[in-house]
Amino acid sequence: MDHFLYRDGVLHAEDVPVPRIAAAVGTPFYCYSAATLTRHFRLFDEALAGTDHLVCYAMKANSNQAVLRLMAGLGAGVDVVSGGEYARAIAAGFPGDRIVFSGVGKTRAEMRAALQGGIRQFNLESEPEMHVLNEVAQSLGMVAPVTVRVNPDVDARTHEKIATGKAENKFGIPIARARAVFAEAAALPGLKVVGIDVHIGSQLTDLDPFRQAYRKVAGLAEALRADGHRIDRLDLGGGLGIPYERANTAPPLPLDYGAMIKQELGELGCEIEIEPGRLIAGNAGILVSEVIYVKNGEGRDFAILDAAMNDLLRPAMYGAYHDIVPVAEPGPGIDRHRYDVVGPVCETGDTFARQRDLPPLAAGDLVAFRSAGAYGAVMASEYNTRPLIPEIMVKDDQFAVIRPRPSFDEIINRDTIPRWL
C-alpha cells in the first residue's frame, strides 16, 4: 500500500494534488511520501517484533537527507557503502552505533573516518580487507567491530546484475572458507568479531532463496560457536522485492519474511539486523513527467517525455518495468492506446517502455512512473547536460523541495578551464 491515489480525478501524493507540485517546481521531479516511507519501515520493524533487532535502512536506495532524517527519527539503523554515504548518515543524525558499513572495496580513508566518527560494525568482504582494517584500527588505538560476510552460493532468482549470493559473484567470503577466516579474524588485535553477515541479492520475489541462505548461516553460526567464537549478531542483508507490475506480481510481505527469519534463526538467540532499501523507498516515490510530443512513427506511436534515462536509469540498465499512469484519472471505459514511452536523450536506450497500453496521451499531459522512490534519484546523472531533477517530499497536505533543480550555470561552473588553455 502507498499514498499515491486518485482523488477527484487527479493523482494525489498523500493530500497534495500532483499538478500543484508540478506547477510549483516544473517537471520532471521525484516525489516521495513521508507516510509511505514511515509505514514501510514500521512493517519491517513490526515483522521482527519479539526478537532483538535493528532495521538498517540501505540508503543506497534513496539517500536524500530528508529521507534519512525521517528514518533516523523512526529509530532505524542505516547501511552505508561509501565514505560519502557514511557522511550522509552522520549529517542526517544517525548515531555511530546505528551505522553498519558494507561494500567490497572500503578504503583506508573510509575505515578511518568511520572508526573515528563511530560505527556499529564493518561487514568484511575479503581477507585483504580484514588485514587492512586491522592495521587501520590499531594505528588509531581502536578495535573495530566486524562481521564477516559469507557468500552462501545460493541463486537469488533475480536479475543477473543485482544477484550477489552465487559463488561467481564478487561478494563475501566463500562459506566453505568461513571457519578459517573467522579464526584468523579472532586472532587480530584490531578486530572484534561480532557476527555473520549475508546478502544474496535485490528484488527477490520469493522467500525460498532467503531461506536457503539463512539455513546455511544458521549451520555456520553453530559451527563457529563450537569453534569458540561469540556469534551474537546476524546481519541478513536486504533484498525483499516490490510489486513493480502491480497487476501481475505479489512478492512476499515483510511480515512473512520476518516470520521466516524467526523460524530459521530464532533458536540461535542472536540479535538480528536487516538492510532493506527498495521495499522501504521504492513504492514511496513517483517520478512525474510531462509529455512533450506524441509522434506517430512507422507502425508505432511514441510518447516523448521530458524525463529521460538519465533521470530514471532502471529501464535502460536492467530492462526494468515501471508502471506509468496518467496524472489525470482516465474516465471509465476510455480507449487504450499503445505507446513506446521514451525520453529526449540521443540514444535508443532511452526508452522507458515499449508498446505500453495507456489511455490516449497528448502534449502537456502529466504522467507518473510508479515505484520510483528507490534506485531512481540516486542513480541519476546529468548526461546530455540535463540537470538532476528536483526531489519533493510530501507529508499530509504539505510539500517541500528536498533537493532543488540546479541551474545551467551551477552545472557549467563546476567545470574549470586550465589557465594554460
Ligand code: LLP
Ligand atoms: N545490503 C547490501 C549489502 C546490498 O548490496 C543491498 C543492495 C541492500 C542491502 C539493499 O537491497 P534492497 O533491499 O534495496 O533490495 N540498482 C539496482 C539495485 C542494486 C542493489 C544493490 N545492493 C536496481 O535499481 O534494481
